[in-house]
Amino acid sequence: MSSSHQHGPKFVAGSPRQVAVVGGGMVGLATAWFLQEAGVQITVYERDSVGAGASWGNAGWLTPALTVPLPEPAVLRYGLRAVFSPRSPVYVPLRADATLLRFLTGFVGHSTARRWRAGMAAYGPLNERALEAFDVLAAAGVPAVTHPARPFLACFRRERETERLCAELEAIRDAGQDVRGHPITGWRARAMEPALTDQVGAAVQISGQRYLHPPEFVRSLALAVRSRGGELVEGVGVVDLQHAGDGISVVTSTGERQRHDAVVLATGAELGRLAGRFGVRQPVQAGRGYSFSVPVERMPCGPLYFPAQRVACTPLGGRLRVAGMMEFRRHGAPLDPRRITAIVDAVRPFLTGVDLDDRRNEWVGSRPCTPDGLPLAGVTASPRVFVAGGHGMWGIALGPITGQLIAQAVLKGEASPELAPFDPLR
Numbered sequence: 001m002s003s004s005h006q007h008g009p010k011f012v013a014g015s016p017r018q019v020a021v022v023g024g025g026m027v028g029l030a031t032a033w034f035l036q037e038a039g040v041q042i043t044v045y046e047r048d049s050v051g052a053g054a055s056w057g058n059a060g061w062l063t064p065a066l067t068v069p070l071p072e073p074a075v076l077r078y079g080l081r082a083v084f085s086p087r088s089p090v091y092v093p094l095r096a097d098a099t100l101l102r103f104l105t106g107f108v109g110h111s112t113a114r115r116w117r118a119g120m121a122a123y124g125p126l127n128e129r130a131l132e133a134f135d136v137l138a139a140a141g142v143p144a145v146t147h148p149a150r151p152f153l154a155c156f157r158r159e160r161e162t163e164r165l166c167a168e169l170e171a172i173r174d175a176g177q178d179v180r181g182h183p184i185t186g187w188r189a190r191a192m193e194p195a196l197t198d199q200v201g202a203a204v205q206i207s208g209q210r211y212l213h214p215p216e217f218v219r220s221l222a223l224a225v226r227s228r229g230g231e232l233v234e235g236v237g238v239v240d241l242q243h244a245g246d247g248i249s250v251v252t253s254t255g256e257r258q259r260h261d262a263v264v265l266a267t268g269a270e271l272g273r274l275a276g277r278f279g280v281r282q283p284v285q286a287g288r289g290y291s292f293s294v295p296v297e298r299m300p301c302g303p304l305y306f307p308a309q310r311v312a313c314t315p316l317g318g319r320l321r322v323a324g325m326m327e328f329r330r331h332g333a334p335l336d337p338r339r340i341t342a343i344v345d346a347v348r349p350f351l352t353g354v355d356l357d358d359r360r361n362e363w364v365g366s367r368p369c370t371p372d373g374l375p376l377a378g379v380t381a382s383p384r385v386f387v388a389g390g391h392g393m394w395g396i397a398l399g400p401i402t403g404q405l406i407a408q409a410v411l412k413g414e415a416s417p418e419l420a421p422f423d424p425l426r
């Protein structure tokens with residue numbers, strides 16, 4: 001699909017005034033909010049409650065320095081053997097369905113240095129503006145805050161293990177992104193964060209990053225949308241979209257039919273379900289992750305990242321949220337307690353004063369992953385249907401900037417150049 005398609009469909013009858021957003025996660029709510037900026041009347045349909053999807057239990061990192069395409073050559077080096085073990089941080093079940101097979105084939109095909117560089121070039125302009133979009137929300141009175149990560153530490157057992165992350169940061173810099181990170185000794189890392197044990201022998205400190213409290217942030221964004229006159233319809237799923245004259249009707253699980261000028265699909269890991277009918281062929285696969293919260297004696301000052309174990313820790317209110325795992329399984333499958341145990345075992349040697357056995361809010365949620373690691377954002381084969389999602393590991397960090405750009409696309413009937421690589425019809 002060429003980018004010309006992105007610039008193709010246009011509303012003949014002027015900008016839409018009434019828009020439905022399907023999905024009340026970070027991406028859908030941010031899109032709703034930015035559409036309201038232009039005076040659009042918004043209805044958000046959420047099958048569950050706002051923030052009930054991946055936007056609830058994630059690590060809350062706003063880390064443009066790490067926001068890169070998921071498929072990369074190291075994924076192949078990691079080896080297939082490891083991914084079939086339930087204790088492995090990346091897990092693929094032995095029995096794969098058709099969507100998973102299509103996803104994995106595409107994913108492997110995109111795990112080359114050349115594709116990674118192309119993906120990085122696409123992410124660059126979004127990463128550059130990602131934090132700014134949060135500032136726009138804050139300046140307009142959305143009360144939930146973002147916190148500067150002082151410090152953001154990626155922790156390793158040995159100094160030589162830092163080399164891969166340092167090389168990745170270098171590659172991101174080569175792609176034109178302003179990323180500042182440098183290796184520090186384990187001693188220095190432990191002096192900064194007393195929750196680290198002497199098993200942390202080296203670290204990489206990355207500056208200029210932030211984090212947030214995901215449930216609080218999403219709730220406050222939802223309140224902001226509502227207080228500006230938006231309608232949040234919770235507990236109602238959308239089962240179909242039908243063209244209706246000069247508009248589009250949303251058909252709900254309760255059998256109701258509501259006409260809107262345009263619809264934005266922001267249904268996370270389930271994006272393929274409704275978007276498929278409108279020419280979106282990219283499979284969206286659930287990359288399931290787990291999290292829980294634990295008490296700490298001394299709360300870390302910022303996020304702690306254990307790249308080899310693929311575990312993320314984030315200070316959230318009075319507790320530390322611990323998150324990890326990439327499990328390519330069906331969205332909605334039950335939580336597998338073995339993954340929680342695997343996260344606990346992986347991180348236990350590195351943390352002190354953290355009671356990993358007093359866990360609350362054990363959670364599993366689905367990252368919406370695409371085979372090429374790029375979001376799906378733009379107009380579909382129908383000029384009245386847009387999609388916003390497929391951000392994989394980075395839908396919180398990129399939610400607001402995506403919302404801002406999609407809102408512009410809906411209003412103009414065409415996507416801006418920044419969105420061209422994310423053409424949902426590619």
Ligand SMILES: Cc1cc2nc3c(=O)[nH]c(=O)nc-3n(C[C@H](O)[C@H](O)[C@H](O)COP(=O)(O)OP(=O)(O)OC[C@H]3O[C@@H](n4cnc5c(N)ncnc54)[C@H](O)[C@@H]3O)c2cc1C
Pocket residue numbers: 022023024025026027028045046047048049050051052053054055056057058059060061062236237238239266267268269270287288289290291323324365366367368388389390391392393394395396397398
């Ligand atoms: C363990 C873990 C850690 C993560 N850490 C980070 C991080 O640190 N930083 C970061 O940027 N990202 C992180 N992510 C990824 C991030 O959580 C997701 O990319 C992001 O939440 C996706 O947002 P979304 O709005 O697209 O989807 P969701 O939050 O999943 O929202 C989709 C919503 O659509 C609703 N829905 C679905 N179908 C329908 C329908 N037919 N009708 C009505 N409603 C429907 C769902 O109920 C859901 O509420 C992490 C993810 C996981 C799992």
